[in-house]
Amino acid sequence: MMNYPYLIPLFPLMAFAANILFGKKLGKKSALVSIAASTASAALSISAFVNFLRGSVASVSFAWLNVNGAPVMFGILVDQLSLMMLLVVSVIGTLIQVYSTGYMSDDKRFSRFFAYMSLFMFSMLSLVLSNNFMMIYIFWELVGVCSYFLISFWFEKDSAANAGKKAFITTRIGDVGLFIGLAMIFWLSGSPYFSDLPAIAQNPDRVLLTAAAILIFCGAVGKSAQFPLHVWLPDAMEGPTPVSALIHAATMVAAGVYLVARCYPLFAACPAALVVVAYIGIVTAFMAGTIALVVNDIKRILAYSTISQLGYMIAALGCGGYTAGTFHLMTHAFFKALLFLGAGSVIHGVHTQDIRQMGGIFSKMKITAATFIIASLAIAGVPPLAGFWSKDEILVSMFASGNYVIFGLAYLTSIFTAFYMFRLCFIVFFGRPRKADLHAHESPAVMTVPLMVLAFFSIFIGLVGSPLMHNWFGHFVTFGEGHHGGAPAGLIMGASVAAGVIGIAIAFALYILKWQLVPQAVRIRFTWLHTLLINKYYMDEIYLSAIIRPIALLSKYSFRFDKNLIDGVVNWTGLFSLFLSEVKNSFDKHVVDGLVNGAAKLVDLCSGHARRLQTGLIQNYMLFIIAGLVIILFVNLIR
Amino acid sequence: MISITHVMLFSALIFAIGLYGALTRRNAIGILMSIELILNAANINLVAMARLWGDKSGILFAVFVIGTAAAATIVGLAILIAVYRNAKTVYADRINLLRW
Numbered sequence: 261m262m263n264y265p266y267l268i269p270l271f272p273l274m275a276f277a278a279n280i281l282f283g284k285k286l287g288k289k290s291a292l293v294s295i296a297a298s299t300a301s302a303a304l305s306i307s308a309f310v311n312f313l314r315g316s317v318a319s320v321s322f323a324w325l326n327v328n329g330a331p332v333m334f335g336i337l338v339d340q341l342s343l344m345m346l347l348v349v350s351v352i353g354t355l356i357q358v359y360s361t362g363y364m365s366d367d368k369r370f371s372r373f374f375a376y377m378s379l380f381m382f383s384m385l386s387l388v389l390s391n392n393f394m395m396i397y398i399f400w401e402l403v404g405v406c407s408y409f410l411i412s413f414w415f416e417k418d419s420a421a422n423a424g425k426k427a428f429i430t431t432r433i434g435d436v437g438l439f440i441g442l443a444m445i446f447w448l449s450g451s452p453y454f455s456d457l458p459a460i461a462q463n464p465d466r467v468l469l470t471a472a473a474i475l476i477f478c479g480a481v482g483k484s485a486q487f488p489l490h491v492w493l494p495d496a497m498e499g500p501t502p503v504s505a506l507i508h509a510a511t512m513v514a515a516g517v518y519l520v521a522r523c524y525p526l527f528a529a530c531p532a533a534l535v536v537v538a539y540i541g542i543v544t545a546f547m548a549g550t551i552a553l554v555v556n557d558i559k560r561i562l563a564y565s566t567i568s569q570l571g572y573m574i575a576a577l578g579c580g581g582y583t584a585g586t587f588h589l590m591t592h593a594f595f596k597a598l599l600f601l602g603a604g605s606v607i608h609g610v611h612t613q614d615i616r617q618m619g620g621i622f623s624k625m626k627i628t629a630a631t632f633i634i635a636s637l638a639i640a641g642v643p644p645l646a647g648f649w650s651k652d653e654i655l656v657s658m659f660a661s662g663n664y665v666i667f668g669l670a671y672l673t674s675i676f677t678a679f680y681m682f683r684l685c686f687i688v689f690f691g692r693p694r695k696a697d698l699h700a701h702e703s704p705a706v707m708t709v710p711l712m713v714l715a716f717f718s719i720f721i722g723l724v725g726s727p728l729m730h731n732w733f734g735h736f737v738t739f740g741e742g743h744h745g746g747a748p749a750g751l752i753m754g755a756s757v758a759a760g761v762i763g764i765a766i767a768f769a770l771y772i773l774k775w776q777l778v779p780q781a782v783r784i785r786f787t788w789l790h791t792l793l794i795n796k797y798y799m800d801e802i803y804l805s806a807i808i809r810p811i812a813l814l815s816k817y818s819f820r821f822d823k824n825l826i827d828g829v830v831n832w833t834g835l836f837s838l839f840l841s842e843v844k845n846s847f848d849k850h851v852v853d854g855l856v857n858g859a860a861k862l863v864d865l866c867s868g869h870a871r872r873l874q875t876g877l878i879q880n881y882m883l884f885i886i887a888g889l890v891i892i893l894f895v896n897l898i899r
Numbered sequence: 900m901i902s903i904t905h906v907m908l909f910s911a912l913i914f915a916i917g918l919y920g921a922l923t924r925r926n927a928i929g930i931l932m933s934i935e936l937i938l939n940a941a942n943i944n945l946v947a948m949a950r951l952w953g954d955k956s957g958i959l960f961a962v963f964v965i966g967t968a969a970a971a972t973i974v975g976l977a978i979l980i981a982v983y984r985n986a987k988t989v990y991a992d993r994i995n996l997l998r999w
Contacts, residue, residue: 876995876997877991877992878991879921879922879923879930879991879992882921882922883922886918886922
């Protein structure tokens with residue numbers, strides 16, 4: 261079987277080039293180009309995976325640049341983690357692009373959309389394959405740029421353009437930390453390769469090492485939308501729904517988790533950094549989970565759910581659950597992509613995003629509804645669907661780490677997860693339409709087939725990490741943490757199922773049976789909590805008044821400084837040179853021109869008098885002749 | 900008795916009158932007439948000298964002078980008529996079309 265993993269990212273790159281250069285000519289065919297490219301990538305990923313299982317590792321590297329005499333190799337790294345990501349990205353990417361041909365069919369920038377999608381696929385696959393920090397940083401930024409392009413894809417809308425800017429700038433803040441962290445690692449060890457990380461982690465300077473780890477984590481915080489840089493992801497829902505599914509649910513936002521997993525030897529050597537990672541993750545998971553309870557925009561619910569689940573993964577990594585975190589990354593990619601695509605199908609059918617206007621569309625959109633509910637069951641952690649196995653792993657690893665606060669919050673969050681997903685399902689798919697002219701209709705096959713494929717994965721992908729397959733995934737992607745002997749795995753599994761069921765039951769009681777679970781008086785007393793949640797803990801407002809407004813003010817003053825002082829100096833210099841030129845001009849005019857004109861005037865003066873002699877009157881000439889004659893005669897006579 | 904001196908004085912007087920006229924007249928016809936006077940002053944001298952020396956060639960010369968003078972005057976008058984048709988004047992100082 262072929263084994264050319266370095267070709268995997270090149271197909272989407274070629275598709276990008278073809279679509280961006282000849283997009284107008286290709287028209288609808290550009291979708292085929294992109295899909296063919298990512299299918300080829302997926303096929304190559306699978307072949308690389310099969311080859312890896314057989315024990316042959318193909319890696320390529322070439323000298324890229326020299327730093328202090330040591331060549332930095334631009335190479336690819338094929339290991340368990342990158343293979344898992346390759347499969348996830350290429351398979352989900354291909355499915356989502358197929359779906360996009362239906363979803364974006366009426367868009368006037370159809371081919372550009374696919375060009376960007378291919379560029380994203382190229383960047384993401386390269387990021388996953390990178391074997392050193394510099395390369396991963398380059399592709400890290402490239403996926404950020406693609407995210408920016410695709411969030412503000414409908415840039416005619418102000419909100420989309422602003423969301424794109426917000427996403428880009430917010431993630432940049434984290435990226436600055438990442439860059440400093442990478443520079444520190446490079447400075448400490450002189451080696452940018454991931455393969456040297458275990459050696460780097462032996463560095464005796466623990467403080468610097470911990471600082472570097474936390475700074476690298478900053479990049480993950482920005483990219484994976486963790487607290488406090490999570491604010492961009494909900495706004496990123498302004499982009500087309502397939503973009504939200506591919507970039508802002510399944511792949512790019514998982515890049516932060518991937519980065520932490522990739523640098524895990526470093527984090528494992530710095531317990532303090534791991535604690536930071538764990539707490540940031542769980543705070544994010546809990547906070548986003550609570551916000552998702554009250555949001556009414558279908559895509560925003562999913563966005564907060566994504567943030568919450570990413571927080572879950574990060575927290576799992578922070579608690580030492582390397583396998584659990586990466587496993588959840590994989591399962592989450594499938595069911596969250598499915599949820600987003602399902603939401604896109606719903607939006608495509610009813611032309612609104614507000615769940616308060618939907619309702620009772622199960623019968624009209626059977627495939628969409630069924631697959632959406634499967635994904636919701638998966639994310640809620642109902643066995644034997646994918647989410648159950650990975651979430652259970654996470655809870656076990658958290659419990660095993662002995663950090664019961666984190667475990668408690670994670671457990672609470674999983675109840676919230678089940679509740680808000682089924683709140684969404686019950687409101688959207690059951691009951692009566694809440695808007696009179698809600699003409700829901702099922703989406704075309706090109707959109708529903710990817711949904712069914714993803715639903716298949718959402719059901720069965722979890723089995724690879726389950727005891728039913730002898731925890732195969734745990735042996736494949738592992739950091740040698742061994743089996744959690746101390747944790748009561750069976751008890752936690754039961755509790756995890758209970759969490760899901762409780763959440764679904766509450767949602768069922770509230771939204772189907774319409775029970776008033778909480779007395780009116782209590783609800784009134786806790787209105788402030790609802791207000792707090794609906795305003796997203798006022799994070800946007802805090803940023804607005806604490807950062808954006810002061811910066812805007814600073815910019816305003818800098819502008820005034822520029823305008824008055826800098827421009828003043830510039831203008832004064834201009835005026836001074838104007839004055840100098842004036843002086844020089846008058847010198848030219850009066851002295852230089854004066855000399856020239858003076859010479860001419862002198863000639864004119866002299867010749868002016870002589871000219872008078874030539875009167876043009878013949879009689880005058882005759883007079884002169886006679887006078888001359890007379891003079892000659894006189895002279896002769898006198899002699 | 901009219902001596903050669905008288906004749907020459909007479910011719911000198913006519914020459915002077917002709918010269919004065921040629922230099923001062925504004926009318927081109929006057930100038931032509933004055934030139935005629937100058938020529939005739941010369942003719943008087945020629946004839947007088949011919950008589951004095953008894954040489955007939957002086958008279959012959961005078962006849963030639965009269966002939967050429969008549970021809971020259973005719974040409975001059977013809978030019979004047981042509982000029983008058985264009986410039987509507989015969990004053991020599993008014994005919995300044997080609998002046999600088």
